[in-house]
Amino acid sequence: MADRVAASRPGGRSGRVLTAIYTSVGELVGEGADKISFPVIAERAGVNPTTLYRRWADVNALLEEVAVAALTRDGESVPDTGSLQEDLTRWAEIIARDIARPERTRYLRAMVSARVETVSGCPVTEKRGEQASEVVLRARGRGEPAPTVEQVLDHVIAPLYHHVAFALPVDDEYARRLVRDVLAMVR
Amino acid sequence: MADRVAASRPGGRSGRVLTAIYTSVGELVGEGADKISFPVIAERAGVNPTTLYRRWADVNALLEEVAVAALTRDGESVPDTGSLQEDLTRWAEIIARDIARPERTRYLRAMVSARVETVSGCPVTEKRGEQASEVVLRARGRGEPAPTVEQVLDHVIAPLYHHVAFALPVDDEYARRLVRDVLAMVR
DNA sequence: TGCTTAAAGCAAAGATCATTGCGTTTTGTT
């Protein structure tokens, strides 16, 4: 039921198999497949289903892992324009555009489903926290009044993800509104 | 795949069957059952599985229906203390305590999973919007400066649900903090 | 270059889910 242990043999065949599985998941999610199961993922990856059953507790756990990997493999750096308002706005817009994509929505659902009561927090939220911290600290370094990291997470990130989770519209305008609101708190 | 049509025969046997199904779902969710499927629900309800397959698109759709019913059957009225700060705080605390319960968390996950791209919004959010509207309108009637309904939804409700969805801690203190933040916007 | 063993493959068996056609019950209406 819980996640399996970390791989103690990351290279060679094991590595190739893992890559194939990740790729398979990515393709399936991208295509909007409605039935994503271990056997289906395994077939496309050219791998034996047993491997999946033995390594992950369930499909959502695997989906979450892939989602985190996709988000964590940096490519997106936080905006640094010299203005808190501008940094936050651009950052929020980037996130809004990103998570509004159908694949991301799918991953989001998987992450919510995969959460267990005993486990607190998730890598994605932590990642967003780090990014928020970066922006906030820079602003404070410039002497600008800035919200706390928690406030940014609660009032910009949370509403964005909430909208996606409940299929409510998410666009740049909405992202900008959230940033306006959170900045209004510190004035 | 989509939800079936509304029942055109609400009484008698059909009504009893529906009640039995709802009860069954409630019990299973309450017990924290990990495998909730149509056959399982049906057996406990003393009903034929076919009935479920024919009426609901999938398990999550049924779970969402039960969740909405549980929330909508009023019992909880919105606080009316004469002070916006007080009303919002108490209301947020009520919600926080409610959704922090394991059963509610389970329902929340189901609602997120049940959402489809083509469908926008959900009954629960609408319900919260009505409640927020009530509090906000009363405050304005008294001449108090008040946030918009959207602001309450984005900055109080969304963070609460977000925390629950990602297994982050949710308590009274957190609820109060959110209310403080949203009120700070309008000053 | 071997050795050890983690990790993957294979195959079989069982469990559960999901679908479908058809007959039966029963609701709501005339």
Add this chain to the structure above:
DNA sequence: AACAAAACGCAATGATCTTTGCTTTAAGCA
């Protein structure tokens, strides 16, 4: 009371899914 349609039950069937024991491969290391 009688009818038509809706809703449910039943049973058979096929499709997946899931688990398990055992074998084979090959990664990491001495």
